[in-house]
Amino acid sequence: MPIATVNPATGETLRTYEALGPEAVERCLADAEAAFRAYRTTGFAERAELLNRAAALLEEDQEDIARTMTTEMGKPLVAARAEAAKCAKAMRWYAANAESLLADEYPADSDVRDSGASKARAHYRPMGVILAVMPWNFPLWQVVRFAAPALMAGNVGLLKHASNVPQTALYLGELFHRAGYPRGCFQTLLIGSGDVETVLRDPRVAAATLTGSEPAGRAVASVAGDEVKKTVLELGGSDPYVVMPSADIPKAAKTAVTARVQNNGQSCIAAKRFIVHTDVYDEFAERFTAGMAGLAVGDPLLSSTDVGPLATEQGRGDVEALVDDALRKGATVLCGGRRPPEQPRGWFYEPTVLTDVGPAMRIDQEEAFGPVATLYRVASLDEAVDRANHTPFGLSSNVWTRDDTEIARFVRDLQAGGIFFNGMTASHPAFPFGGVKRSGYGRELSGHGIREFCNVTTVWHGAE
Structure with a gap:
């Protein structure tokens, strides 16, 4: 399938792109792994500064990226402007709230004593490289509502966007780079759907999130299940x-x-x-x-x-x-x-x-x-x-x-x-988002969403 911008209002092909080859994908995976090793040790204040900077840049770019979305997938320009503004708002919300959402959780003192501990807590740690397979219908918002919490949790992201919105996909990768994120923290992969399995099976990828059709969700969930990797799926709705x-x-x-x-x-x-x-x-x-x-x-x-x-x-x-x-x-x-x-x-x-x-x-x-x-x-x-x-x-x-x-x-x-x-x-x-039945599983947004791609670690100290 070609990776191209085709204006749906006219049927005119505006731009075409070459898909990344195996060597380029390998470089992206290596950069993501290296970035995670360092980025995971950063504090919430540093992550919030980066995400707020990305939000400010997005606000500056609002008109340009809105027009890009409209010419790529046809949404009315007024809606595209609103989508960009909503994304900036969500970035700022996670920058302000991530630390409290991922704060250590402490059991009751009586339960701690009963376990034989002097103290104990549940601690959230980032999982690693998260692959995001995203749709074209909200080409900015669908990505940001994954990326903002994932990056604030200390994860890094690989974006496989829908093939009909390549300009928006590339913009997102550039946005986080311009905001000052270290190399490899967030990368856009211009690849076809047939290459997703190879990336998902790579041991450097820890988990995946997909928003899209029911068949796409089944395909990703099947591969992830075979590899014993976590997934969040947001599929169709009626x-x-x-x-x-x-x-x-x-x-x-x-x-x-x-x-x-x-x-x-x-x-x-x-x-x-x-x-x-x-x-x-x-x-x-x-x-x-x-x-x-x-x-x-x-x-x-x-x-x-x-x-x-x-x-x-x-x-x-x-x-x-x-x-x-x-x-x-x-x-x-x-x-x-x-x-x-x-x-x-x-x-x-x-x-x-x-x-x-x-x-x-x-x-x-x-x-x-x-x-x-x-x-x-x-x-x-x-x-x-x-x-x-x-x-x-x-x-x-x-x-x-x-x-x-x-x-x-x-x-x-x-x-x-x-x-x-x-x-x-x-x-x-602030509100969890997701479905039941064939609409998928897992949640995006809110504290539920940021914790989806965290490992929960029990920290227990024996009585002295």
């Missing part, structure tokens, strides 16, 4: 968006539009299945469909654009196949369902709402990675919970209700890594 009778329907419908088409609908945590109680279904469906139909589709560099192109031609083809399959089997289109005729170039697809979706349709169980929503009517709380859980995925979820009894029920029974009430799913450095 998040439910449940609306109950007590909800603020105008607000729920307006938020639903943003929740579905964020990042041109290409987000694992985008709401995809809209499950609405029959008492408010008609009003919600009318408002939601009108909102989706009213979105401006076009050039992502224009401030007037709400939805840009899908990132790849294959990605649009996949979305079209899901919609066409549903229509052949009886689904109804409330809006969209086609390529916009006014956009003959690029990989655009209209914001789409489908109803009358049944179990024989692929879209009922598969993730639609584009601006396509499925709308379901339910008659009770039990049916809403069952429909929400009727998916192999379990990344996040959204519920609109002002009923405390319903809130307690959803917290107890929804099978998801996150539940967001009366708002849309979002990630924040």
Whole structure:
């Protein structure tokens, strides 16, 4: 597969790159191993100074890197600017909080005495070289939310980014170098997916993290399991968006539009299945469909654009196949369902709402990675919970209700890594992020995320 920037708004190839050969990859691995031996001994203050410097540089580069992301994968420029700002914020958060998150933990004095010790503690130590296999949809944020905690913990990173965002990938490597990180602390590997196994099996690589598709996650987990190496996987999602009778329907419908088409609908945590109680279904469906139909589709560099192109031609083809399959089997289109005729170039697809979706349709169980929503009517709380859980995925979820009894029920029974009430799913450095079922395992962000790639060491002192 070529490593190239192809503008998804035009289909034009802007830049191409040669993949690293075996000798270059070997140099990167050797540099990473050498860097870890020294970097692991640095203190939190030194690491924080470096990460804050990287954040400052990113803020200076915000406009340039935002335009790079937009031309590489098509997200609206305003969203790309926000992504860069969010990354800088997360860097500063980890710079400020890593030391306390990784502070030694002390058991109760009675347990220490009972063990025969004079004192004891749990101590966190960095694991080593971490391989990150990252996707194109949030090409800056997905990397930073791994890199910031990993570097603050004393690890070093190797980035294998998606092959359609090479300029963003190279920028990240240069950013940490410009910030003053020692040689080898963070490196971008321009390699194809077929070379990942070789790197992961190398004994100098301690662990891996992957955000991406379910097949990619299975492949990496299989190799890592064979090598007995730790992995964190964040895979697909088909998040439910449940609306109950007590909800603020105008607000729920307006938020639903943003929740579905964020990042041109290409987000694992985008709401995809809209499950609405029959008492408010008609009003919600009318408002939601009108909102989706009213979105401006076009050039992502224009401030007037709400939805840009899908990132790849294959990605649009996949979305079209899901919609066409549903229509052949009886689904109804409330809006969209086609390529916009006014956009003959690029990989655009209209914001789409489908109803009358049944179990024989692929879209009922598969993730639609584009601006396509499925709308379901339910008659009770039990049916809403069952429909929400009727998916192999379990990344996040959204519920609109002002009923405390319903809130307690959803917290107890929804099978998801996150539940967001009366708002849309979002990630924040202070909150753990990850999924259940086929959405993966492990957590990113917060203290949970920084500790994923640390070895926990028991330090025990015998009684004197």
